[in-house]
Amino acid sequence: MRNFGFGGMRLPLLDENDPKSIDQNEVNRMVDLFISKGFTYFDNAYIYHSGESESAYKKAIVDRYPRNSFLIADKMPTMAVKCPEDYEKFFARQLERLGIDYFDYYLLHNIGHKTYEESEKWGGFDFLVKKKAEGKIKKIGFSFHDTPELLDEVLSKHPEIDFVQIQLNYIDWNNAAIRSRECLDTARKHGKPVSVMEPVKGGGLASLPEKAEKILKKADPQMSIPSWGIRFAASCDGVFMVLSGMKSVEQVRDNTSFMENFKPLTADEKNMLTGTVTGIINESVYIPCTACRYCTDGCPKNINIPSYFAIYNNYKLYGMRNFPMMHYRKQSFGHGLASDCIECKQCEIHCPQHIEITKYLKEIAADFEK
Ligand code: SF4
Numbered sequence: 001m002r003n004f005g006f007g008g009m010r011l012p013l014l015d016e017n018d019p020k021s022i023d024q025n026e027v028n029r030m031v032d033l034f035i036s037k038g039f040t041y042f043d044n045a046y047i048y049h050s051g052e053s054e055s056a057y058k059k060a061i062v063d064r065y066p067r068n069s070f071l072i073a074d075k076m077p078t079m080a081v082k083c084p085e086d087y088e089k090f091f092a093r094q095l096e097r098l099g100i101d102y103f104d105y106y107l108l109h110n111i112g113h114k115t116y117e118e119s120e121k122w123g124g125f126d127f128l129v130k131k132k133a134e135g136k137i138k139k140i141g142f143s144f145h146d147t148p149e150l151l152d153e154v155l156s157k158h159p160e161i162d163f164v165q166i167q168l169n170y171i172d173w174n175n176a177a178i179r180s181r182e183c184l185d186t187a188r189k190h191g192k193p194v195s196v197m198e199p200v201k202g203g204g205l206a207s208l209p210e211k212a213e214k215i216l217k218k219a220d221p222q223m224s225i226p227s228w229g230i231r232f233a234a235s236c237d238g239v240f241m242v243l244s245g246m247k248s249v250e251q252v253r254d255n256t257s258f259m260e261n262f263k264p265l266t267a268d269e270k271n272m273l274t275g276t277v278t279g280i281i282n283e284s285v286y287i288p289c290t291a292c293r294y295c296t297d298g299c300p301k302n303i304n305i306p307s308y309f310a311i312y313n314n315y316k317l318y319g320m321r322n323f324p325m326m327h328y329r330k331q332s333f334g335h336g337l338a339s340d341c342i343e344c345k346q347c348e349i350h351c352p353q354h355i356e357i358t359k360y361l362k363e364i365a366a367d368f369e370k
């Protein structure tokens, strides 16, 4: 198995306004090219393309290739589970949509504070163990979108888990809201192999400010801009798989060209991405918060100011692609919301960047709490 996987979240569409209108002919061509290059791992989820992505995989992969020539990873829609019986129901539907009788990799989807609580309540982890014992799943895991502290808690409680999927890319490596590096370190501390989602930040790292692109083109003129995101993730110790949600044959061609004979980035190249290049991208950042957290201790409403600012900056930079409202809700768990601010201005007194914190909190409340 090579360390590059095909993601089923952003398949090509016939009508860009209809997520169900998958261009099956293009998907088939993409799959053929991907497999012809020696890659075998296909990732999906119950909810992708409003339920149509799994069926598209059946048509492109399962119906056209022998079962032992590819690997399928799929995810339980934890947010839709409302009782223990739902696990069996969704699982059976997924096998049917895909036309297979076992999963190579199977994950609880999108574990965060709320979905973790619910998965514990309804027996989600026990369900995975049971299906693995029945031979219906080879490797069990979960995808994760929360803090390294919570990841540590989940992995401490569930050593039976075989692998973890996290968001990891060079711009989120030290980002205060995403904390990719710390999440990776946490998974490695528990000895869990990691698969990576969002290596190109949902397409946000496919084109960069001109200054940043010049640096990357000078460093290696042969390599595309998105390749840096994928190669960065694949170069991190502990990562066994990097997923990319591709939309065209051209993207499959580019990605497989450098992953076919993958050469890890050097330490200097990695530092260039997480340092200079990230710095240039962040220069275009809306709120110049450095996440020093000088503002948070005295806040009477315990507002998670730097995390909210990091999420809002992502939103301003990349638009709606990175689910900023979902991140905002997660980061506000156990904290005051932006709208809870009473404008005492304690925080602004302490901010070394002289940021008008109350002004931005109002904007965040208006955009994320509507
Ligand atoms: S102004 Fe708002 S955010 Fe700042 S310390 Fe007071 S309540 Fe907290």
Ligand code: SF4
Binding pocket: 288, 289, 290, 291, 292, 293, 294, 295, 296, 305, 306, 309, 350, 351, 352, 353, 354, 355, 357
């Ligand atoms: S004190 Fe200012 S720079 Fe530091 S985390 Fe708070 S808002 Fe950001």
